[in-house]
Amino acid sequence: MIGPINNADRALILSFLLFLTALYLHLLFPMAIWAEGVLAIGEAALVGGAADWFAVTALFRKPLGFPYHTAILPRRRDGFIHAVTIMVQKEFFSRRKIFNHIEKMHLVPLLQTYLHRSETKEQTTNTVMxxxxxxxLRRNNGKMISYLSMRMKEIVLQEDAAGLIDRLVDVFHTNSWDRKAFVKLAGFLKKEAAAEETWHSIHDSLGRIEYEKIGGGFLSRLLEMTNTVNLNEGTDLIQRHICAALDELGTDGSPLQEQVLSLCRSYLLNLRRDDEILSLTRELQERMAGELPIEETLVRLFDEMRKHFERDRERHVNSIEEHMPELYTHLRRIIHVEYDHMRSLVEERPELQKIIAKVLYDLLARSALHAQTLVGIVVGNVLSRLTDDELNRLIYDKVEEDFLWIRVNGSLIGGCIGGIIFICTRVIM
Structure with a gap:
């Protein structure tokens, strides 16, 4: 590899200088044994250093342009990349190592710790919302609409008539709807009772009663002349009493209102023992389930909601939170409750922990095995995109020090072998 002069280059240059010096000494002292020995050592050191330089350089490029069996890594890059990919897959990400590592992990405690984090609870809630x-927002909600329609019809049909009456009475009482209804009804009736038409109606009724009781003879004329019976005053009195009673009925907590409410509730509760009422209620349930356009109404409802939500999404607004804050809060509360319930189940039931651990181990193992192939593909793609010079540099930088010592050792070992051969030849001769 081309770069600054290093110890291996210095060793090769030193071998060359040693050879030149030994050659000069041998020419200067042709009969001197020591000069011949130095020359043999210099020759061997130069040959060993040059040979190792050639061998190391030939791995990455063509030394001195020599074309035969050189630049081995660039020529065999496909095989090298394939071998590296297989090595990473089979050795670093082998099935045995993956499973051994997974078996050392305590997944259930890790899961419990993760579930206890408030961030996890909030993220889960946001994901569900x-x-x-x-x-x-989906355009095609056919399955959801069909399911909701079916469930609504089932709820209507499975409701017990007597229980339905009980619940209606309880709902009206709990929410004070019956009291509010009486207040509005009393106000409306008082307005009608105070009207002039009502006064004339009462007056006419009293006149008819008077005629039916005493007729139109002398007694009637006598009572009228003596003003014993004054229909106008009687009408005014009755109208005032009616308005006063309606005022008391419309006043929250008044005795009359409480008495009327109690009577109405008792009457409604007694209806659940009336077979005709129960039969009529059941028939009404069946007709509601069969004839009400529940599915068509849900289709229009979802379509309008989707359009409205899309407009809100363009404004980056959460439609449920903005337009239905109580529903939004209620849904989040339900999700929080179910999340806490799920977490308690994981902590308290050992059999559930075993199932979760088995599922998690299987999931991790499968994911890791898929990652084994994926890692090989990634490694192969990364190495394939490298140029020859980049690939050479990537390999050489990892073993540069070893290659330099190979070259240095080539000069040293060559010189030693040259010296041994020279001594052996002199001994034999």
Whole structure:
């Protein structure tokens, strides 16, 4: 490899200078044995250093342009890349090493620690809420609409008539809907009772009653002349009493209102023992389940919601949070409760922990085995994109020091062998 002068180059240059010096001494003292020995050592050191330089250089390029069996790595780069890929797959990411490493991991405690983090709980909640928004934004919600329609019909049909009456009474009482209804009804009736038409109606009714009781003879005219019976005053009195009663009925917590509410509730609860009412309620349930356009209504509802949500998404607004804050809060509360319940199940049930551990180990093992192939592909692609010079530099930089010592050792060993051969030849001769 081309680069600054290093110890191996210095050793080769020193061998060459030693050879030149030994050759000069041999020519100067042709009969001197020591000059001949120095020359033999210099020759061998120069040959060993040059041979090792040639061998190391031939791995990466063509030394001195020599074309035969040189530049081995660039010529065999495909085989080298394939061998490196197989080595990474089979050795570094072998099945045995993967499974041994996975078996040392305690996955369930790690999972429990992860689930205890508040960030995990919040991320899970946001993910579920995002999924709910995405479900509402889908154009084709046919399956969801069919399921909801079927469930609504089933709920209507499976509801017990007597239980339905009980629940309706309880809902009206709990939410004070019955009290509010009486307040509005009392206000409406008072307005009607105070009207002039009502006054005339009461007056006419009293007149008819008077005629039915005493007729139109002398007694009637006598009572009228003596003002014993004054229909106008009676009408005013009755109208005032009616308005006063309606005022008391419309006043929250008044005795009359409480008495009327109690009577109404008792009457409604008694309806659950009436067979005709129960039969009528059941027939109403069946007709509602069969004739109400539940599915068509849900289709229009989802379509309008989707359009509205899409407009909000363009404004980067969370539609549920902005337009239905109570529903949004309620959904998040439900998700939090279910999340805590799931976490407690994981912590308290050993059989569930075994199932989760088995699933996690299997998932990790399969993922790791898939990663084995993926890592090989990544390594192969990365090495394939390298140029010959980049690939040479990548390999050479990792073993540069060893290659330099190979070259240095070539000069040293060559010189030693040259000296031994010279001594042996002199001894034999």
């Amino acid at each position: 995002h999924f709910l928004r995405g479900s509402l």
